[in-house]
Amino acid sequence: MQHVLTLVAPKGALSKQSVSAVRAALQNLGAGAGSPDWLAPDEAADIPFDGLAPEQADSAARRALEGAAVDAIAQSAEGRRKKLLLADMDSTVVTTETLDELAGFAGVKERVASITERAMTGELNFRQALTERVALLAGLPVSALERTWEATAVMPGAAELVATMSAHGARCVLVSGGFTFFTERVAARLGFHAHQSNTLLIEDGRLTGRVAEPILDRDAKLAALKRNAAGRGLPLSATLAVGDGANDLDMVRAAGLGVAFRAKPVVASAARARVEHADLRALLFAQGFRAEDIAHA
Incomplete structure (x- = not known):
């Protein structure tokens, strides 16, 4: 049929x-x-x-x-089996918002989390919200990044999603409005082929409260989807994008299979597909993989 x-x-x-x-x-x-x-x-x-x-x-x-x-x-x-995966990181591939957790070491977690929530629901411009949140971390020692990473958990099903798609010839890219300190570690742990995110500026072992330009935002995520697809000679219909926040919405809408994963209402209502109950293995079943096909990292 x-x-x-x-x-x-x-x-x-x-x-x-x-x-x-x-x-x-x-x-x-x-x-x-x-x-x-x-x-x-x-x-x-x-x-x-x-x-x-x-x-x-x-x-x-x-x-x-x-x-x-x-x-x-x-x-x-x-065409349900996709050849390119672009995945958001925070609250998608990992269970937390790493910037919010990092802010806890500066004593401003509630304030930062409030801004994050408004940015993810589309109430605030992502660039401005990121700049404002990072400014609150000025002077925080680099050791706080390591402690945040140690407490970061992978979302159930994420390892299987990447391992299975990779085993069947798909390219897997982590694209995040978060920071390279975390994306490079998540990418290495799970086997993503590449990662793209923002860079925190550090001087004398402490955060400066600034982010390097250019800032990866909603437009940059969409551009990353298009660039990675073109680089492999793929139509967008052969791509899968997954995320939970407003800055993910453009890439989710553009992908052949765009999934709002446990997403904010603004994303869930606009995305073509949404996953609210199952884990990230749902993205494999949506592509027709069977339980016995799923690889374990």
Whole structure:
């Protein structure tokens, strides 16, 4: 069939009843809906369908699920396996906002986190918000960066996402409005092929409170997606982008599969696909990978 609807839940939480209810909902709207193909037992299943647009299938699935902790991603069945991944870092590939955590060592975490929240929801200009937050860190010793890194945890499913896509020939790039101190470490830990982010300026072992130019912002993330795709001779339809904040929205919209991952409402409402319940393995199931295909870093 022309389209496929992928249902994904936290491990063990996808029931046959939920899958059957979604299939019935598609059929009730006049769609042809094939038999479910289980990608992972009790976790992920594909429902092939025709006769509805992907957006209609998404909406029908969410109504049928009645608030269950199940994510639904509908798309064309052709070309679902992507050859380029661009991923945001903070609150996407790692579980925290590293700048907010760093600010804790300067005693200004709540103040910085408040600005971060407003920037990620699109209330503030990202460049201005970044400059303001970093200024509050002036004089902080470099050792605080190391301590922040030691406390940084990887998002569940991130290692499998990168390892599996890499093993199947995709290029994986970490692109962040955060800082190279963290992105280079995350990229090395998880196996990203490249990383791009901002650079904190340091003098005499302490942060100056300034960021090197040019600042990587929303426009730069979109440019990175286009540049990396062009560099591999790929159409944007062959790309996957994932993020959670307003500065990710342009690259998420432009990618062939753009995913809002546990995202701010402004991003979740505008992105073509969203993952709110499952971990980052959902992005593999959305591409048709089966549980036995998933590589472990």
